[in-house]
Amino acid sequence: MNLLGIKMGRYSLTIIFFALIGCASPAIYVDGTLNETNSGAIYIYKPKYEFIGFAADLRIHVDENYVGSLRGGRSISTRVPPGEHHIDVGVYTFGSPGGSTAELLVNIAAGETVYVRTSSEIPPGGLTEAAVGWDKKHLDVVEKKYWESRE
Known part of the structure; x- marks a missing residue:
């Protein structure tokens, strides 16, 4: 089989199909009833100079709802009703936990x-193991100035 000028083996398309399916993220949850007056905002970021786990995708859940994924230097935000909220970060590499x-x-x-x-x-295995997502994650509440600089 010839796809875009590339000769493909008989199992190549199957492998490509499942690789792409594995990289898919779930749908992002948004509550359209929340606004600036009846809710609070949570901003979550991964520092731009953090090289540990650079190949990993961090999937963020707030109260068991998927709100987005992070890579170095990026941030996501979500609105939540007043009260206590559970933030969970899971490490995914090539779409797999x-x-x-x-x-x-x-x-x-x-x-x-x-x-x-x-x-x-x-991690105990060093930076090679860290690059593919073993890294032990921590979440810390920080001041706005750290979020603005992504440090």
């Missing part, structure tokens, strides 16, 4: 914004 997870409980009031930074530790 792997590595550790991190959890954080935050209490938020209407009109309040909370900034959360992910961070990592070097």
Whole structure:
């Protein structure tokens, strides 16, 4: 079989199909009833200079709802009703779960914004193991200035 000028073996398309399916992320949850007056905001980021786990995709859930994924220097945000909320970060490599997870409980009031930074530790296997997502994740509430600089 010839696809875009590339000779393909008989199992190549099957492998490509399942590789692409494995890389898919779930749908992002958005509650359209929340606004600046009746909810708080959570901003979560991965520092731009964090090289541990650079090949890993961090999938973020707030109260068991998928709100997005992160790579170095990027951030996501979500609105939540006032009260206590559970933030969970799972490490995915090439679309498959792997590595550790991190959890954080935050209490938020209407009109309040909370900034959360992910961070990592070097695994026992060293940087080679860290590159593919073993890294131990941490979540910390930080000041707005850290979120703005992504440090």
